[in-house]
Amino acid sequence: MFDVVIVGAGVIGSSIARELSKYDLKTCVLEKGSDVATGTSKANSGIVHAGFDAKPNTLKGKLNAKGNAMFDKLSKELDFPFKRNGSLVLCFDKNDINKLYELKEKGENNGVPNLQVLDREKLLELEPNLNEKVAAALYAPTGGIVCPYEMTIAYAENAYTNGVEFKLNTEVKNIKKTETGFVVETDKGDIESKVVINAAGLFSDDLNNMVSENKIEIIARKGEYCLFDKVAGSLAERTLFQLPTKMGKGVLVTPTVDGNLLIGPNAVDIEDKTDLSTTQEGLDDILDKAKLTFKEIPMRQIITSFSGLRSHSTADDFIIGEAEDVPGFINVAGVESPGLSSTPAIAEMVEGIVVEKLSPAKNEDFNPVRHGIPKFREMNNEERKELINEDSTYGKMVCRCETVTEGEILSAIRRPLGARDLDGVKRRTRAGMGRCQSGFCSTKIVTILARELNLSETEITKFGGNSKLLIGENKEI
Template sequence: MFDVIVIGAGVIGCGVARELSKYNLNICVLEKGSDVAVGTTKANSAIVHAGHDAKPGSLKSVLNKKGNAMFDRLSKELDFPFKRNGSLVVCFNKEDLGKLQELKERGEQNGISGLKILDKNELMAMEPNLNSNIVAALYAPTGGIVCPYEMTIALAENAFTNGVDFKFNCEVLDVVKEKDSFIVKTNLEDIEGRLIINAAGVNADSINNMVSENKINIIARKGEYCLFDKTAGKTVEKTIFQLPTKMGKGVLVTPTVDGNLLIGPNAIDIEDKGDLNTTGEGLGEILEKAKLTLKNIPMRSIITSFAGLRAHSTEDDFIIGESEDVDNFINAAGIESPGLSSAPAIAEMIENIVINKLNPDKNHKFNPIRKGIPKFREMSNEERKEIIKINPLYGNIICRCELVTEGEIVDAIRRPMGARDLDGVKRRTRAGMGRCQSGFCSTKVVDILARELNMSKMDVTKFGGKSNILLNENKR
């Protein structure tokens, strides 16, 4: 029997698992996908919000502020990319300057430091590619950008090396409360645990409603994005938000930590929690709204589009804590924006709840440090020569667009919680994320996966399940 069962291996579930691995607890994470970070975590704005937007006193405001401050230490311990690039909320009409001031005052109520309203001249000096129709902006220097799936992979690897068990392709079908434990029925096996943490994203309401009479409702809110080539990555340096108006909330324009430009999202409530399709109408909407922010949108530099789902709670705040009618059942539900920004603080909050419930001893062997895969594209020529001497596979470029080597791909497969499919390699190394979008490197990555995992190329998948890359083999 496990002491703790975490349902969901997104940034919240993996963050909680890593925090709890600091104690002598038998922990298991259940994930219905083939890898960590395959739900909401893999497809969002990748923003670490400063914290001026949330309603003062809400969990969102408290945890956003606390979580934001934890990223510097966490990124150094776990070796994932994070940058404090700052953010701007731009205002298009002088009539709305009062709303910009209100937003600043709200941020100050939330305890956010360094907020400043910039006039047009100050703003244009900072971001010369912004549209000339902008009259002012709220500047938040503590805003940042991160790679959410690299962060989650880092959390999971560190949790795993500190003793946490992960079960993939493991879908929860039911949760049954026994006298002193829970039986989690899955498509693979029945799993018993003393305490449950529900971090199931858009499906957290289904998990909660299996055991609690206090029903919750999570709405899947789809957002569509356009991703631009690195040639457009210097268009802006800050993350640019639009001040909400009567025409809507607007879209953001931001650089990514990997040097791309990202525009989006829109917001569409959907019933199908598996619907990640993009639409011409939706993508057209976000690009049209982005024209308010930028002088020119480099349309020819769009390399892909994607959609992600946000877990919107009808309570309009995070739902975190032990269920009132089910002992030892802890929710981390409704974790929408600023969920990524708040994730480290959410994990710590749940850690404290579990400690009070189970009173575990400290794990004195806990190691907080995790080293990521060496990135050939970021090395100097001297560093490249040295790593090729150590491992000749680093001398073989597999992904030309992102300069990813065979050594990095093999490391991604062999390391703890290693990649088992094409998307797993992609998230760990960026192989296939460049301008050609896997056109050149995908067949080579399939070959490496098959070789390293001692499997047929016919069995290699894109993202687990029946997503096989090769369907037929020609025999001559």
């Protein structure tokens, strides 16, 4: 029997797993996908919100600014990319400037430091590519950007090396309460646990409703994005929001930690919780709204579009805590924006609930440090030469767009919770994320994966399951 079973290996489940690995607990994470970060955590804005937007005295309001302040230490310990680039909420109508001061007051009530309202002249100094119609903006210097899937992988790897067990490709079918805890029925067999933590994202309502009479409802809210080539990345230094008006909320424009430019999202509630399609109408809408922010949008630099699904709760707040009628069943549901920003504080909150319930001893061997894959693209020539002398595979280029070497791909496969498919390699190394969108490197990566995993190339998938890339081999004539 496990002490704790966590359902879901997104950023929330993985962060909780890492916090619980600080204790002498037998913990297991169940994930129906082929890898960690295969749901909402792989496709979102990557924004670390300062905390001025959430309503005070809600969980969002209490946890956002607290979580934001924890990113500097975490990114150093776990070696994931994070940058405090600051954020601006842009106002284009002088009659709406009072709303910036209302946001500022709300942020200060939430504990957000150093908020300022800036005039037009100062804004154009900071961001010269802004639409000159801008009137003023709220500036939050603590706003930041992060790579959400690298952050998730870092959390999961550190949890794993500290003793947490991960069962991937394992789907929960039912949960039953017992006298000693729970039986979690999966497609790979039954698992017993004293405590169950529901971090199943879009499907967290299904899990809660299996055991609790207090039903919750999660709505899939789709957001579509356009990603621009790195040559457009310098168009904005800070994350640029538009002040919501009677015409709508607008869209954000932000640099990414990898140097690209990102525009989006819209927000459309859908019934199918697996629908990640994009639409011409949706993409046109976000690009049209972005024209309010910028003088010009470099349309020719768009390299891909994608969508992500957010877990919107009808309660309009995070749902965190033990179900009132099911002792030992802990919900972490409805974690939409600012969920990524609040993640460290959410994990700490759930840690407190578990520790109070189980009173575990400390894990004296806990190691908070995780080292990521060396990034060849970020090294100078001397560092590259030294690395190649140590391991010649770092001298073999695989992805030219993102400057990813064979050594990095081998590390992605061989490290704890290593990649087992093309998308797993992509999330760990960025191979295939450049301008050609894996047009040149995908065949090389398939060959490396097959060799390392001792599989046929026809068995290699894009993201697990039946997503096979090849259907057979050419016969010699």
